[in-house]
Amino acid sequence: MYKEVVSFIHELYDTEETVPLHVPAFRGNEKKYLNECIDSTFVSSIGKFVDRFEEMMTEYTGASKAVVCVNGTNALHMALMLAGVKRDDVVLTQALTFIATCNAISYIGAHPVFIDVDKDTMGLSPVALEVWLIENTEIKGENCYNKHTGRRIKACVPMHTFGHPVHLDELVEVCNRFHINIVEDAAESLGSFYKGKHTGTFSKVGVLSFNGNKTITTGGGGMLLFQDEELGGFAKHITTQAKVPHRWEFVHDHIGYNYRMPNINAALGCAQLEQIGDILENKRQTAEKYKVYFEDNNDIKFFAEPINCHSNYWLNAVILKDKQSQQEFLKYTNDNGVMTRPIWELMNRLPMFKDCETDGLENTQWFADRVVNLPSSVR
Numbered sequence: 447m448y449k450e451v452v453s454f455i456h457e458l459y460d461t462e463e464t465v466p467l468h469v470p471a472f473r474g475n476e477k478k479y480l481n482e483c484i485d486s487t488f489v490s491s492i493g494k495f496v497d498r499f500e501e502m503m504t505e506y507t508g509a510s511k512a513v514v515c516v517n518g519t520n521a522l523h524m525a526l527m528l529a530g531v532k533r534d535d536v537v538l539t540q541a542l543t544f545i546a547t548c549n550a551i552s553y554i555g556a557h558p559v560f561i562d563v564d565k566d567t568m569g570l571s572p573v574a575l576e577v578w579l580i581e582n583t584e585i586k587g588e589n590c591y592n593k594h595t596g597r598r599i600k601a602c603v604p605m606h607t608f609g610h611p612v613h614l615d616e617l618v619e620v621c622n623r624f625h626i627n628i629v630e631d632a633a634e635s636l637g638s639f640y641k642g643k644h645t646g647t648f649s650k651v652g653v654l655s656f657n658g659n660k661t662i663t664t665g666g667g668g669m670l671l672f673q674d675e676e677l678g679g680f681a682k683h684i685t686t687q688a689k690v691p692h693r694w695e696f697v698h699d700h701i702g703y704n705y706r707m708p709n710i711n712a713a714l715g716c717a718q719l720e721q722i723g724d725i726l727e728n729k730r731q732t733a734e735k736y737k738v739y740f741e742d743n744n745d746i747k748f749f750a751e752p753i754n755c756h757s758n759y760w761l762n763a764v765i766l767k768d769k770q771s772q773q774e775f776l777k778y779t780n781d782n783g784v785m786t787r788p789i790w791e792l793m794n795r796l797p798m799f800k801d802c803e804t805d806g807l808e809n810t811q812w813f814a815d816r817v818v819n820l821p822s823s824v825r
């Protein structure tokens with residue numbers, strides 16, 4: 447059976463060679479814009495593509511303000527700071543995520559607590575979150591505290607796994623009730639919509655990534671999305687060394703960060719974002735082909751977008767019967783010219799986070815033992 451899957455994927459990508467998991471496609475103005483940067487000498491921290499990329503992205507996502515960053519990880523770091531997270535605070539998130547989410551929490555000296563995911567989204571469960579909050583916290587004034595440790599719970603970071611949106615309405619309701627700020631890790635979900643609204647725009651701050659393996663790429667890059675324009679303006683200021691604007695003087699009014707994306711990366715981003723419609727359409731067709739192909743398969747199930755959602759199908763995922771089948775499938779496909787991979791090792795199993803508090807993580811564990819990602823590049 448695995449043999450048939452392998453030949454199906456080779457046919458899908460029309461190749462006998464190894465099919466990669468996710469590679470970028472440059473089919474638009476990428477070279478033209480990069481050449482413009484070089485010809486103009488504006489390759490670094492100043493240039494028209496930075497502003498253009500931010501404007502294009504506010505237009506596309508519907509955010510009030512977008513601020514580019516060097517990568518998604520430092521955009522997350524910045525987002526958590528802007529959400530008011532301080533040393534020794536608690537940040538609630540998923541164990542089923544890429545390491546960047548937890549690294550950013552750690553840069554501030556805050557502590558992640560891992561909450562279970564939902565079976566239909568693979569992302570943070572508002573129900574599990576509410577259960578944990580009711581059992582473990584108390585509200586004092588405008589803040590939520592862990593009753594047992596006394597730590598303040600300042601933020602919650604849901605992650606839209608493989609581009610599938612979490613249950614945002616419910617999550618926003620629970621977090622508002624407990625005075626917790628949401629920072630959406632939308633690194634994987636550019637082009638994913640929840641009830642018609644772009645992911646990353648439901649919270650105080652949302653984060654995108656344009657790493658080489660993401661839906662569009664700037665080489666390396668990230669972005670902050672804001673609803674509050676003033677907060678967005680402040681983000682721009684502190685991601686650019688907090689320099690007070692002046693033609694020749696160098697005065698800074700805040701601890702700043704050199705987190706600004708260079709113009710050459712933004713040039714690539716503009717060219718890529720121009721093609722987002724085609725890219726998403728192409729990825730959707732691939733997802734549809736996988737979906738149809740696995741429809742009659744009792745052992746391998748395709749993971750489809752949650753209801754009320756339009757997913758970007760960044761990385762297609764299938765669910766195997768159990769851990770043993772997952773391991774066998776991974777080995778067979780990788781031995782036979784189809785790159786596949788399991789979901790990330792769960793955060794609470796890594797040495798840095800092994801002592802962090804978790805709820806039962808029942809669904810998280812279930813997915814970890816079964817998920818395999820299939821090749822998902824634009825064809």
Ligand SMILES: *Cc1c(COP(=O)(O)O)cnc(C)c1O
Binds near residue numbers: 517546633634
């Ligand atoms: C890609 C990714 C990021 C950001 O990664 P960078 O490589 O720093 O751009 C953050 N969170 C998740 C879940 C990701 O997949």
